Amino acid sequence: MSAAPGEAAALPVAPTPVFMAVNLLVCSMLWSTSFLFIKLSGSINPFVLASIRGLIGASALLLWFAVQAKSLRPDNGQWHHWVVLGALNGWIPNVLVAHALTQIGTAPAAMIQASGPLIVAILSHLLYADERLTPRRFVGVVVGLAGMGILIGPAALPDSGISAWGALTMVATALSYATANLYVRSIKQADPARLALGQQICSAIPATALALVVAGPSAFEAVPNSAASLLALGIVSTALPILLFMRLIRRAGPTRASMVGYLQPVWTAVLAVLFLNETIGAREIIGGAVVLSGVALVSLSGRLRSAR
DSSP states (O other), X not given: OOOOTTHHHHSOOOOOHHHXXXXXXXXXXXXXXXXXXXXXXXSOOHHHXXXXXXXXXXXXXXXXXXXXXXXXXXXXXXXXXXXXXXXXXXXXHHHHHHHHTTTSOHHHHHHHHTTHHHHHHHHHHHHXXXXXXXXXXXHXXXXXXXXXXXXXXXXXXXXXXXOHHHHHHHHHHHHHHHHHHHHHHTOOSOOHHHHHHHHHHHHHHHHHHHHHHHTOGGGGGGTGGGHHHHHHHHIIIIIHXXXXXXXXXXXXXXXXXXXXXXXXXXXXXXXXXXXXXXXXXXXXHHHHHHHHHHHHHHHHTTHHHHHO
């Protein structure tokens, strides 16, 4: 995939550091709650969970569009963008995360998923002239990865007790999200909110069909018992952050927007301590600080100069 001619001109003006900081913090915090709500949902089949998550997320966005009396049609009839994003940024990673969390804990899962920004940064460097890794941004990526290494610590060892299958599933999740980020970067003149809506619609439909085929209608019987967690997952962890994230990618590009993945483990660790009775020590605190330093280097470099 390569950038289309004139694509750079279609992108909005470079965002300010304040815009970047606020959006990165809010998006990462909202998205990190998905791990918590999935765990609190109990032993619901991963396909069913992805189905309900997509249906609730789509319903919330449809309501938001209805209140604003906005058209539901895709920009320029670009239905294919909805389908691609519904898969790469919707039902595929939703199923993978739900399955992975049956194998490993929330913190390790979030830490592995945080490899996404590295994938995005490298691929963006190869694909887009305006996303080249400057020395400072390269250092930021390295620093961020070093912070992830500190956070993971003993969990990276073979005898850590963490499921290898669960870890590989989260790597696949990171790759899916990274590919979706790059795909959004290639779309010209699209309304971020409408992309978010289309993504959720085209995530909910395939996920529901797969759930009915793979798990069967009886698998949905467990849904009412976890209604509160699933509602929160669909609205707080899906509809709200995807609206913000689509706008962030369009304004800042995939490399800087993907830094959300670096921040998620920090929020996930905090939520795990507060609600899942997990513990956090000096290693997590130090690792989180290093990660934030890497995020600052990558997300803010080059923008100050362009704003002058």
